Every structure is written in C-alpha cells, then in structure tokens.
Amino acid sequence: MSDQPIHITLVTLGVDDVQASAAFYEKLGLKRSSASQEEVAFFDMGGLALGLFGRESLALDAGVPAGGTGFNSFSLAWNQPDEASVDASLDRAVKAGGKLVKAAEKVFWGGYSGYFADLDGHLWEVAHNPFAPLRENRSMELPE
Template sequence: MSLERRISIITLGVADVAASTAFYQRLGWKKSSASQESVTFIQMRGTVLALFGREALARDAEVENTAPGFSGVTLAHNVSSPTGVDAVVKFAVSCGARLVKAPEKVSWGGYSGYFADPDGHLWEVAHNPFFPMDEHGHIVLPE
C-alpha cells in the first residue's frame, strides 16, 4: 500500500471563525453552503480550506490546545469509506507515524482518526459521506 499524494482539507484553527471568514471573503474567496457557524469551508483548486475554532480543533484531534507541537493546523486526507480510513491510518503507523486518535464514528456523521508525522504535524484521515469526491479524489463542496 502507499498513501495517495493528496491533501483534501487544510484546517486552520482560528480564534474567531466569523472574523476569519469575513477576512477570507474580503479576499474574494466564497464560503460553501456546507459551512456552519462553527466551521467555514472554502473550495480551493483541488483542496478545501476549513476555518474551525482552534480549541475545537484541538478537542477534535484529542490533543491539548497548548500541547508542544500543536500548531493549530491540520491536514486531512479524505477517503471513500470508513474501512479506507482504517487502512490508511494503519499504514501510516506502520511507516512510523504516531497514532493520535484511533479512527471512530464522529459527531458530524463521518468517520475519522488522526496520526502525527515524526515532527508532530497532525493528519486527519476521514470519510465524509456529505462531501463527494471527484474522479481525481478532490472534494467537491456545494456552492
């Protein structure tokens, strides 16, 4: 097995989701209708930018907000099924990643887990049944 060279979502842990959303909208970037009060999604070319509260992001990854190495940024690799999440996380750990959060069903209706690379950068591996993927493996958000 190998991990496909793709980043699905870059999540920035922000102090104020509304203020950060307004900033990115002033840049001319449009938020998706999939956005909610607690999270904003912006379709990029081939990837998605997510704005999520920093403390909520730390809770989701089950790390301390002030933990050494937690930068407030996560990278996500989305796959087409929960079994795909399990396989990718297991493979990453076999390659030297540290398991941070074992894959599990999550409150938003998907399935995800987290691992850290040797420098502590967090990767979420997720199956999101609400975000379809195109033929290239890129997430396609609703406008």
Template structure:
C-alpha cells in the same frame, strides 16, 4: 488573491526521514531532487506538498525559531478525504508501520462522518476522513 491553495510546506527535523515517511511509507509521488537539496516536493492532486528543514523555514519566514521540541498544538491540521470507512482504517493502520504515530483512532464523528488522526514523524497532524454526505 485567487482563493486556492497551491503549496503546503511542512517544517521538518530531517528531510530524509520525511521523504521516507511520505514517499516510501505513504506512497506520495516525489519530484526528482538533487541529493544534497534541503527541500523535497510531492505532487498531490491539485496541489503540492514540500518538506523543508524547520529552522530554515523559520528563517525564510523571518520568525523566531525555538530549538528543541515544540510543546502543544500548532493550530493546523491537514486532511485527506477518502471513499470509505475501510479506506480510513487501512491508512491509519499503515501509519505506525511507516514511521508515523496514531493520534486518534477512527470513529464516527459528530458531523456525520468517520475519521481519525495521525502525526507524521515531525508531529504534523493529518486527519483521514470519510465524509458521509446525505442528500436532503
């Protein structure tokens, strides 16, 4: 298997809400889709992001689907690295305006960077980080 990631699919409660958040709110470029399609694809730098109804994604993977609110941490976060602390702050400052939820305000990290977390409308966690790199 090639060591690369080509597509991340998020199981969502409502595809139109996810489109509004990712395309309209965060500005992710979206591929054209049929109006009644169950899936939407966003072109990212080097990979793709798709949103698909959570129940249908569970069925596709042949795993049980628990109807209702899932409690607890799923064990997965997505990360977006940027070029400055100001860019971290700007992105996290926009999240609530476009339908997301700030989970952890940006702060200096134990690993020497600067980051914060937000949740999309379905609770998927994203870290926005400025990784401070030092030459030794």
C-alpha cells in the same frame, strides 16, 4: 487586487530531518518530485504540492522564531471514499513510522475519522465525509 479565489498550490511543512520525513511520505505512497534537493523535498498530491523544508530554514525564510511546541492550530486532511479506507490509511501511516493520535471513529458531524502524526508531529486527519463526496480525481466536492 484580484477578485480570484484563493487557490492553495503548496503546503510546506517545517521538519527536523528532510530526508527522513521524505522517506516517511514515500512509505505512504507519495512520489518524490525530481525538483527535490537535499534541503527540500516536493511531492505532487494531485493539484496541490507538499513541500518538506528544514524547520530552522523555514522559520528563517519567514522571519519568525523556529521554536514552538504543542498544538500548531491546524491539521491536514486526507479524505477517503469509505470507512474501511480510513482504517487502512491510518494503518498504513503507522506502519510507515507515524504515530496514531486518535483511532478512527464515528464523529459528531456524521462522518468517520481518526488522526495520525508524522515524524515531526504534524497532524493528519484521515476521514470519510459522506456529505462531501470525492471527485474522480479524489478532490473533495463541497456543496455550494
């Protein structure tokens, strides 16, 4: 067993329509990889890849039922360098076809955040965290 820390390399979202979802993420500014195919789309997110795969196919691959609705018990985060960037990013997501779930506001932990849902209801938090600044490559710097 390796003692290396976990390093997430790919987040795959199960979606109803791969091409429609891929178009949504392209409207957000992501560039589709040439590794994409009709059944799967990939996007480089600067050290982490985002994959879009048919919901039924992803469930079949994992050996679990495809059904399920409501809250999936997770959200993805898109951190921004300041509050204005949070507002602009939420606006961009809505203009791309996403649904504003919660308008940005100052939050209990001292930051500023809001939520949108993509075409399949996957939650994205857009946040400014003054306690975890962004590095030059836009990854989050956490205190040790």
